[in-house]
Every structure is written in structure tokens, then in C-alpha cells.
Amino acid sequence: IILTQSPDTVSLSPGERATLSCRASQSVSSNYLAWYQQKAGQIPRVLIYGASTRATGIPDRFSGSGSGTDFTLTISRLEPEDSAVYYCQQYVNSRGSFGGGTKVEIK
Amino acid sequence: QVRLQESGPGLVKPSETLSLTCAVSGVSIRSNVWWIWVRQSPGKGLEWVGQIYPTGTTSYNPSLESRVTISMDKSKNHFSLSLTSVTAADTAMYYCARIDDCGGDCYFVDYWGRGTLVTVSS
Numbered sequence: 001i002i003l004t005q006s007p008d009t010v011s012l013s014p015g016e017r018a019t020l021s022c023r024a025s026q027s028v029s030s031n032y033l034a035w036y037q038q039k040a041g042q043i044p045r046v047l048i049y050g051a052s053t054r055a056t057g058i059p060d061r062f063s064g065s066g067s068g069t070d071f072t073l074t075i076s077r078l079e080p081e082d083s084a085v086y087y088c089q090q091y092v093n094s095r096g097s098f099g100g101g102t103k104v105e106i107k
Numbered sequence: 108q109v110r111l112q113e114s115g116p117g118l119v120k121p122s123e124t125l126s127l128t129c130a131v132s133g134v135s136i137r138s139n140v141w142w143i144w145v146r147q148s149p150g151k152g153l154e155w156v157g158q159i160y161p162t163g164t165t166s167y168n169p170s171l172e173s174r175v176t177i178s179m180d181k182s183k184n185h186f187s188l189s190l191t192s193v194t195a196a197d198t199a200m201y202y203c204a205r206i207d208d209c210g211g212d213c214y215f216v217d218y219w220g221r222g223t224l225v226t227v228s229s
Contacts, residue, residue, distance in 0.1 A: 031209075031212050031213050031214075032213065032214045034213075034214070034215035034216075036153075036216070038153075043202065043219045043220075043221065043222060044153065044216070044219065045219075046215050046216060046217065049207075049209075049213050049214075049215040050209070050212070050213045053213075055215075055217075085152075087152065087153055089153075089155070089215070089216075091214035094166040095155070095166055095167075095168065095169070096143070096155040096158070096214065097155050097168075098145075098152060098153040098154065098155060099152070100152045101152045101153075
């Protein structure tokens with residue numbers, strides 16, 4: 001399954017809302033769709049799993065939604081520390097894959 | 108505290124075999140979770156390489172399946188990655204990681220190793 005993320009890069013100001021898209025080439029169960037944040041020089045960390053469940057310690061300004069082939073990560077009220085690359089990840093038929101990533105820049 | 112630590116050569120020659128080990132501490136690899144490898148080429152995105160379950164069941168990225176083997180040594184509490192016939196395209200940071208599957212109802216990485224950079228060059 002190919003995951004296509006858009007846009008490639010988004011540049012927004014603190015306090016604005018970011019909407020990141022992840023589109024799958026085939027239907028993905030919502031249970032098996034996750035989102036990760038990777039800051040420069042760091043390992044990824046999970047933000048959302050099961051398409052909409054925030055991982056432990058993740059602020060509520062991060063939210064996930066979607067089903068089937070279209071999923072969205074929303075970051076409301078952007079903060080400077082949200083500057084990172086965001087990846088979606090799916091798991092179907094015992095195989096996983098990641099999207100190409102969306103880079104979020106804070107102006 | 109769950110910890111994963113990758114080890115292996117940082118430089119591999121083209122056409123040779125890349126071999127990495129992931130030492131797990133703080134939890135037994137016999138626990139009912141998937142243990143996976145993810146790689147990231149310099150400046151690029153994440154790539155799911157493959158996984159192994161304590162029963163020995165494995166599954167691999169179709170694009171790498173002909174060259175990759177993941178194995179487990181329960182006595183040493185570690186698992187390993189072998190990638191044959193490497194080329195420059197296999198140059199990447201290789202991460203080992205643990206999957207949380209919510210008892211079968213989800214799938215995401217909850218623990219990552221720090222990663223090890225492997226360069227393929229003569």
C-alpha cells in the first residue's frame with residue numbers, strides 16, 4: 001500500500017492551524033493508521049494511533065481523523081516546537097509502510 | 108525501561124551483506140509483540156523494512172524481500188537484520204523498534220533505538 005502525503009511542505013505562523021493529508025492507495029483500517037513526528041536529528045515519536053487516538057503525553061492540539069483511504073492530522077494552534085516532519089504509517093496484510101512525510105515550518 | 112540498541116559495521120562494501128543486531132533490554136523479546144526494522148536514507152523519509160514475532164514469523168517489505176532476513180536470538184534477547192547484495196541505495200540510518208499492537212487492534216512503534224548509520228561504499 002502506497003501512502004501519499006500532502007503537501008510536501010507547509011509554512012505557517014504560530015497560532016495557525018496545520019492540516020496534513022495522508023492518502024492510501026487501498027483502504028486501510030482506521031485501527032492501523034498512525035502518525036509520527038520527527039524533529040531534526042531526532043528519532044520519530046508517535047502522535048496518533050488508531051487514526052484518532054492520541055498517544056501518551058501528546059498535547060490535545062494534535063488530532064487525527066479519517067477512514068478508508070483518506071486520513072488527516074490536524075495541528076491546531078501551532079507552536080514553534082511543532083517544526084518537524086510528520087509521517088503517516090499503515091499496516092495491512094502483515095506489512096507496513098510510511099508516507100513520504102510533510103515538513104511543517106513555523107514562520 | 109525498554110531500551111533498544113543497534114550495533115554493527117558502519118561501512119559495508121557494495122555487493123556484500125549488511126548485518127545489524129538490536130539488543131533489547133528492560134523487556135523480553137519473547138513477549139507477544141512485533142519487533143521491526145525501519146530505515147531512513149539521508150535526508151529522506153522512513154521505510155518499513157520488516158518484522159519478526161517471537162514465534163519466528165516474519166514479514167518483509169516487498170521491495171526488499173529477496174535480500175532481507177530478520178532473525179531472533181531469544182537467549183541473547185536480541186534480533187538481527189541481514190541485507191544481502193547491498194548497493195549505495197542501501198545507505199541509511201537503520202532503526203530497530205518495538206510495535207505496540209493493542210492486543211491486535213492497532214499497530215504503531217512505541218519504542219525506537221537511537222539508530223545506526225550504515226554507509227555502502229568501496
